[in-house]
Amino acid sequence: MGDWDVSCAICGVIFIPEDVYIESEAELFSEGKSRESERDRSYSYDGSKVTKADCEWLSDNDALGLWPQHGQPEATNTFMTGRFEPGGYGSILLEARALSSHLQDQEDSMIAYRSVLGGLLTVFPFHTACYKLLGRVISGRINTTVDEENLYAAFVRLSDEYSTWHLDIDYGSPCPRDNRSWITYRGHEVDAPSAVLLRPTNIRCPQLLVKNPIDTANISTHLVNQQFLPEVLASSSVLQDPFDRLPHEIRQHLLELLSNRDIAAVRTASYPMHATIPSKAVWKRLIAAHMPWLWEMDAVISRGAYRELNLSRTIRELENWTTFGDDKTDTFSLALANRRRIWSICEIIADEYDKVTDECKVATTKEWVDMGDGCFELQIKP
Structure with missing residues (x-):
């Protein structure tokens, strides 16, 4: 019969590491070990x-549920389970008495x-960690208050009856593996042909998927310094340059109106524009547009270090360094690529959350309707 692990609704990755080899190949050979099968190798990570x-962050978790029969009409009906351990067949095992009052009469799973x-x-x-990242996407802050009822409603809308291990959304690239497995019990062999519908479990989980997305990263080596032209070239290049006639403040204001590509083009074509340092407002706007998930840049901008950096080349370098690619094994940040992937998922969830929030603002009545599969759908009447 089929079994499956529980995956995070936000990032799609399971809650505890698989039984993997963390050691590198060199360490294994130095200790006289060897991998006994190709299946072991497929589960391994480079130490x-x-x-x-x-x-470790994979086992720090929580779960959101709804108990509509509890409380008064104006009270919140949602609850958090507290930390749990993953069980079999899509279940979670609740830690003893870490439960809210809603769950005191529930089973431990x-x-x-x-x-x-x-x-x-x-x-x-x-x-x-993923919940904190979602909070930042929803409100712009890492520690924020999220309306749990609206989030629960968004989760229900983004799931379906066939998605029993994660939401029915795009989990980005690399996509976490389909974690269903097939277990054959004595006497159940007649059911085995159904296993062809399920993917094998020995699909290698890319290493970046287990990197904590909210750990602060060191980006200093990927900030590109500003380069100025020699004075001889600079003086000759401004002779017929119309931008040379504009005050510095006007040139800065022009940069505030341009996209990153246009800024790069005009600063390449014009020395006066090349010598015009983009303002803090330009940096904040372009970082927010291109990489809102890279909050390490906030400190760079706040302390004024951006004045010594090449705006367009820095953004291009950081985007390349944080982009996952099968052919970029050692040239991108595992942690930031994972954060970037999860951020895109959070934006999908946040969009649905915003829709629910907007609908609730104009609602005259709200009702939780039992869907018959353990979930409750929020029905809103304007």
């Missing part, structure tokens, strides 16, 4: 890039996403 400490059995209360699980 020079991923450590056990890198994976709950079903994640949709229940194929029906009649069971289900929850949407996530890593704590």
Whole structure:
């Protein structure tokens, strides 16, 4: 019969590391070990890039559920389970008495996403780090208050009856593996042909997926310094340059109106524009447009270090350094590429969250309707 792990609703990755080899190949050979099968190799990580400490955040988790029969009409009906351990068949095992008052009468385990059995209360699980990242996307702050009822409603809208291990959304690239597996029990062999519908479990999970997305990264070596032309070339280049007739403040204002590509073009073609340092407002606007997930740039801009940097080349370098690619094994940041991937997922969830929020603002009545699979749909009447 089929079994499946529970995955984070936000990033799509499971909650504890698989039984993987963290050691590098060199360490294995030096210790006289060898991989016994190709399956072991497919589960392995390079110890020079991923450590056990890198994976600890995967077990720091929570889950969001809804209990509409509880409380008064004006009270919130949502609850957080607190930390849990993943169980089998899409379940989570709740830690003893870490439960809210809503769950005191519940069993120690709950079903994640949709229940194929029906009649069971289900929850949407996530890593704590991913939830913080979602909060930043929703409100722009890492520690923020999210309306849990609206978020639950958004999760329900983004799930379906066939997605019993994650939401029905695009989890970016690289996409976490389909974590369903097939377990054959004695006497159940007749069901084995159904296994062809399921993908094998020994698909290698890219190393960046286990990197904590909210760890602060060192980006200093990927900031490109400003380069100025020699005085002889500079003096000859301004003779017929119309921008030379404009005051410095006007040239700066022009940069504030241009895209990153246009800024690069005009500063390449014109020395006066090349010598015009883009203002803090330009930097903040372009960073927000191109890489809102790279909050390390906030400190660079705040302390004025941006004045010594080439705006367009720095953005191009940072975008390249944080982009995942199968052919870029050692030339991109695992942690920032994972953060960038999860940020794009958070934007999908935040868009649905905003729709729910907007609908609730003009609603005259709201009602939670039991869908029969453990979830409750928010029905709103304007």
